[in-house]
Amino acid sequence: MSYDYLIVGAGYAGAVLAERLASQRGARCLVIDRRDHIGGNSHDHYDAAGVLLHTYGPHYFRTNSDRIREYLSQFTEWHAVEYKILSWTNGRYWQFPINxxxxxxxxxxxxxxxxxxxxxxxxxxxxxxxxxxxxxxxxxxxxxxxxxxxxxxxxxxxxxxxxxxxxxxxxRIPVRINRDDRYLSEKFQALPKEGYTAMFRRILAHPNIEVRLKTDYREARQQISYRHLIYTGPIDEYFDHCYGPLPYRSLRFEPETLQQEYFQPAMQVNYPNDHDFTRIVELKHATGQKLPVTTIVREYPEDFGPGREPYYPIPAPDARALYQRYADRAAAEKGVSFVGRLATYRYYNMDQVVGMALAEFDRLASLPSS
Structure with missing residues (x-):
């Protein structure tokens, strides 16, 4: 098979670029992902109790960009929400961020x-x-x-x-001297009304887009022809860790379904000084689901290693210096776009990744061969 674009990763960067290239340029796009689902870390699902959960930890969508909001609004309606969290320390709940x-x-x-x-x-x-x-x-x-x-x-x-x-x-965390106790400050704060996965299905629904899951990109590159590669995976992996592996933090999630309507007084409670987990998330507070049961998720940070997902690039000078060696090599790579969190080794919010993908589409669309 021959494609205009081979797109590695079915998260925001890959999905948005596939949709734009297919719908605006008539390009044939193959999107592959080694996971068994679309949506990247924004994937959500209903558990056995019927509670909508964010599979890879809470994803609180927000943006100040009209362009990004209007783009995504083609594929979803929104459930407006102001994200509220608390912090548990010294034996009580505290309003957080500090206000x-x-x-x-x-x-x-x-x-x-x-x-x-x-x-x-x-x-x-x-x-x-x-x-x-x-x-x-x-x-x-x-x-x-x-x-x-x-x-x-x-x-x-x-x-x-x-x-x-x-x-x-x-x-990143605001300190306010007023009574604004929202976790985030952006003017638009909402969740996709039917969930992130439903939104991604619509983004990827164009007839010029083919999606293959549980597919390794190294094997796919051997089997198909394409004009341009869009890579959204870990940049060090692309270059076979030739300078050594970039450091990441990973996470472990422990869900628990409880026979009560709510467990805690807010969507998220941070535990800075108690327990091994960092937070307990009860997404029902944000989604507005009406159920007699609830599911909470305890989140445990872990070292990154085999079999674990790379969630957070380490924002430290030594990690940044190692990434720069890979970035310099990526800049010399012909016919490849490196887009997204893992490919640029930066902790971007969801709207920032969408913005990056739209900007890369603009660049690709301006090229004579596009």
């Missing part, structure tokens, strides 16, 4: 934004240019709150001290 409500819990009485700002100014450690995750948090809220909510959670998640990790790791 005025959290501050009032700490001081034990009503307060104001002005008092919170003045108090944080006293607690902060003055660091003009934070260079790592510890410095970015203590420069925002001081040592006490850093140790309550961030220090041990980060150690569990990454198996590295926050001092060893880029400032961006903890810098």
């Amino acid at each position: 005025l409500n959290t501050f009032e819990q700490i001081i034990g009485r009503p307060s104001t934004s002005e008092e919170m700002e003045a108090t944080l100014a006293e607690w902060r450690v003055p660091i003009a240019e934070p260079k790592n995750s510890e410095e970015v948090i203590i420069s925002q809220v001081g040592t006490k709150l850093y140790e309550m909510f961030f220090k041990n959670y980060t150690r569990k998640q990454w198996r590295r001290d926050p001092q060893e990790l880029d400032a961006s790791v903890c810098g």
Whole structure:
């Protein structure tokens, strides 16, 4: 068989590029994935109790981009939701991310934004240019709150001290001096109304797109002809780990179905200082499903190794330096596009991967041979 594009990976990067190339350029696309499902890590499914679960951990879609929202809206309706989480430490639930409500819990009485700002100014450690995750948090809220909510959670998640990790790791989490207790700040926050997997089915439904699951791309490359390769897998794997394996963190999920409507007061509860798991997710709070039972999922960070999925690139200087060697080699590769989280070794949100795929489509469409 002959195709215009061989696309490795049926997640956002691969699916969006396949759809755009097929629908806008009339290209024949073969999308392959070694897993037995589409959707990449955004895949969702109904468990035996009928509860909709995100197979690979919670995926909270949000974006500030009208282009990305409008693009995906061709393939799904939306269930609007404001993602709310709590943190469990010192034997109680705390509002999180840190906001005025959290501050009032700490001081034990009503307060104001002005008092919170003045108090944080006293607690902060003055660091003009934070260079790592510890410095970015203590420069925002001081040592006490850093140790309550961030220090041990980060150690569990990454198996590295926050001092060893880029400032961006903890810098992703907002600190607010108002009562906005949403986990995320983007203007559009929602879940696909019928789930992510249903949305991906529609994205990949074009007649010019063929999907093959449980398929290894090395074997596929031997068996078919194509003009251009779009690769969304781990970049070090593409180059046979010639410079050594890139470091990742993996995860283990332990679901439990309970004969009660809800287990916890929020969609997600973080456990920075208790237990081996980092969080318990109860997705029913976000999806709005009406069921007499619930399923919770405990999430355990693990070392990456054989048989485990690479979830999180390690955001640290040594990992970034190793990736750069692979990136330089990828830049010289002819007829190949490296797109997505694993292929660029960056922790991107879902909307950012969609945006990257749309940008790569624009680039490919501008080439004379496209």
